[in-house]
Amino acid sequence: xxxxxxxxxxxxxxxxxxxxxxxxxxxxxxxxxxxxxxxxxxxxxxxxxxxxxxxxxxxxxxxxxxxxxxxxxxxxxxxxxxxxxxxxxxxxxxxxxxxxxxxxxxxxxxxxxxxxxxxxxxxxxxxxxxxxxxxxxx
Numbered sequence: 409x410x411x412x413x414x415x416x417x418x419x420x421x422x423x424x425x426x427x428x429x430x431x432x433x434x435x436x437x438x439x440x441x442x443x444x445x446x447x448x449x450x451x452x453x454x455x456x457x458x459x460x461x462x463x464x465x466x467x468x469x470x471x472x473x474x475x476x477x478x479x480x481x482x483x484x485x486x487x488x489x490x491x492x493x494x495x496x497x498x499x500x501x502x503x504x505x506x507x508x509x510x511x512x513x514x515x516x517x518x519x520x521x522x523x524x525x526x527x528x529x530x531x532x533x534x535x536x537x538x539x540x541x542x543x544x545x546x
Contacts, residue, residue, distance in 0.1 A: 430450070433446075444528055447527060447531065448528060451521050454517050454524060455518075455521055458514040458518045461511070465510055468506065469481050469484075469485040470485060470488070472484075483500075485497065485503060486498060486499075
């Protein structure tokens with residue numbers, strides 16, 4: 409395995425582990441005061457993950473000259489597929505489906521990031537010092 413591949417695998421294992429620990433931590437009522445900071449960090453993580461999904465297609469379809477037809481890039485990707493993945497290369501349509509799915513996953517993470525930011529803003533607003541409790545309930 410190449411070093412980058414080892415790092416990718418290790419990073420994804422670490423990510424899953426951290427996400428599980430985070431899920432357990434935020435469920436604890438004693439951590440509520442720390443939620444704004446945690447949500448801000450979660451938002452940053454969602455940003456980074458969306459970038460990962462945007463970059464993933466580069467590892468599947470080789471970059472090309474801006475004037476090169478996409479079908480040529482797909483053809484080169486299909487030709488290298490057996491050596492990389494150990495099976496026949498996918499059709500152009502299947503490659504397009506895969507790339508679309510990766511881009512949709514990145515877009516979904518960006519939407520999640522915005523929702524996280526909105527939740528954080530609301531939480532900060534609802535817990536702002538100096539605002540009477542009765543005013544916060546209205």
